[in-house]
Amino acid sequence: MSIKKIAFIVDKMPYKSETSRLALTHAIASQTVEIHLEDGENVEPVLAFIGAGVLNCLRNQKASETYGVTTLESHIKNALLTDIKVLICEEDVKKYGLTEDQIIMDAEDIGADMPSELVPFSTIMGEIESADHIMFF
Amino acid sequence: MGKLTIGCFSSLVGSMTLDFAVKLAEAARKKGHDVDMWLSGNGTMLSKKGQRSFKDYSSLEKTITGLVEGGANVTACEACAESRGYHKEDVISSFGRKSMDWYLASCFSADRVLHIGGE
Secondary structure (H helix, E strand, O other): OEEEEEEEEEOOOOOOOOHHHHHHHHHHHHHHHHHHOOOOEEEEEEEEEOHHHHHHHEOOOOHHHHOOOOOHHHHHHHHHHOOOEEEEEHHHHHHOOOOHHHEOOOOHHHOOOOOOEEEOHHHHHHHHHHOOEEEEO | OOEEEEEEOOOOOOOOHHHHHHHHHHHHHHOOOEEEEEEOHHHHHHHEOOOOOOOOOOOOHHHHHHHHHOOOEEEEEHHHHHHOOOOHHHEOOOOEEEOOHHHHHHHHOOOEEEEEOOO
């Protein structure tokens, strides 16, 4: 069994550019990566939001009504639905004056068991250090 | 020799980022390394054939085509390309078109990954 851990680190805000959306779609693509790999090989994604990237994690996004595009909220919930570890930097959440009830902490409404986690930046650094590859979005 | 996977998310015109990525890929190939290039987001612009060369803008079609002929693997994100109107018939024939999981699989077997974000 060979697993490679890829850390997807997002520090760009949502909607201003495509960047954070591409982070999410690439992370979720890990669910089908096995079709390109040998038996026993897989990729373990970890998705972490830091800096302005924590703004992707705001609840009640209205992009589908305003722009007619899927929300980053729906992508984050899909990531949780597919059991991707989602980490949100708690120092940066505080820095933006946000509270936990304003942040996507779970996706129970679509049947996900995996919650997201508000964690210190040091925890995210630990994930980065243990990753085989880092993708900085 | 090793394998280098380069993910490019930046546009061909409007920044010099793809120029850098292609030069890096050329240097790696010259040293005998395997190179996979993944074009996603605005980076899929590089996969469009029929690029006209102006001195004021980056023009990489000839360079990148030569790179593929020399053994590099260049693959564009199909969804990103389609959303920009770059259909299969519009893409340089030697380029691949795959879904995003291809990039992750390439990273799996890479010795180094250079992920070059977009604007």
